[in-house]
Amino acid sequence: MTEHRNIEALEKAAYRHSYSDGVVDMFVGASLAWIGAAWIWLSDLAGLAGILPAVLVTAMLEGRKRLIESRVGYVKWRQPRRHWELRNLTVVLLAGVALFALGVAAFVFAGSRSDGTGVLGPLGPGLLAFLLALLALGLGFLMDTPRMFVYAAVLAAGGAIAAAADANPGWPLLPAGIVIVVFGAILFVRFLRTTKAPESR
Amino acid sequence: MTRQETPDLDALGFDRIIHEPARLVLVTNLYVVDEADFVYLAGRTGLTAGNISSHMTRLENAGYVAISKTFVGKRPRTVYALTPAGRAAFERYRQTVGDLLAESG
Numbered sequence: 001m002t003e004h005r006n007i008e009a010l011e012k013a014a015y016r017h018s019y020s021d022g023v024v025d026m027f028v029g030a031s032l033a034w035i036g037a038a039w040i041w042l043s044d045l046a047g048l049a050g051i052l053p054a055v056l057v058t059a060m061l062e063g064r065k066r067l068i069e070s071r072v073g074y075v076k077w078r079q080p081r082r083h084w085e086l087r088n089l090t091v092v093l094l095a096g097v098a099l100f101a102l103g104v105a106a107f108v109f110a111g112s113r114s115d116g117t118g119v120l121g122p123l124g125p126g127l128l129a130f131l132l133a134l135l136a137l138g139l140g141f142l143m144d145t146p147r148m149f150v151y152a153a154v155l156a157a158g159g160a161i162a163a164a165a166d167a168n169p170g171w172p173l174l175p176a177g178i179v180i181v182v183f184g185a186i187l188f189v190r191f192l193r194t195t196k197a198p199e200s201r
Numbered sequence: 202m203t204r205q206e207t208p209d210l211d212a213l214g215f216d217r218i219i220h221e222p223a224r225l226v227l228v229t230n231l232y233v234v235d236e237a238d239f240v241y242l243a244g245r246t247g248l249t250a251g252n253i254s255s256h257m258t259r260l261e262n263a264g265y266v267a268i269s270k271t272f273v274g275k276r277p278r279t280v281y282a283l284t285p286a287g288r289a290a291f292e293r294y295r296q297t298v299g300d301l302l303a304e305s306g
Binding site: 010014070071074076 | 241
């Protein structure tokens, strides 16, 4: 505990620790990889690929709560922290919806023609990855989660490569999803090793 | 060191209930949250079940901590929270330590 020089740092470290299990990362990464793969190999059903993660998210959160809470324990944060969390999650959610709408509008109204004459021009194939990178960047700042910057960099790089190669928009999502799953798995293994389930009282 | 040479904690204004290291760690961790259960505190402090239980009883008797016992499914859960008196005592303790170190620095 010597690294916690003051009360604020202690609270911040405790809060970060409660989200350092990697379960959400693994879920989001697997979802991205699934959507990317569906876009590439099941192009007819690509639009429906997002339904599966949306359906599974509740089960994931419930499973995480059972698995993680038995090891980390129950904690109710102070009101300023709860307000901060709610405000930032709301901002991220609204930003996500806005970015998604922007992406859809860009495809529908502007188009991404293969000859590069659409408004999106050559950026079209990488657009979704760029938007997700922006979202990850925002999450990294708002939630004070540095690993989000790595995810944003991977997504942006994938988007740039897809745009340069005029590839299927699913391609940047597949490797980025795998990278996020790997990060999440590393966090999860570390979490299980360092957080033993104490005896219940 | 004889009894006479022992620094008089009361004269310095230290709260003996909070000043004990294990209790200080427990109170500090409770101060940054609204409430937390035994598992959380054990993980954050590294204290054993017996230690936590005995120190929490002492803090409860001093009116600094409220203890509630519930069940989550079939699992018992003991939840601890600082009372307003406990928060005020911890803030006084911080002030005392700060003042003392500032004067001696």
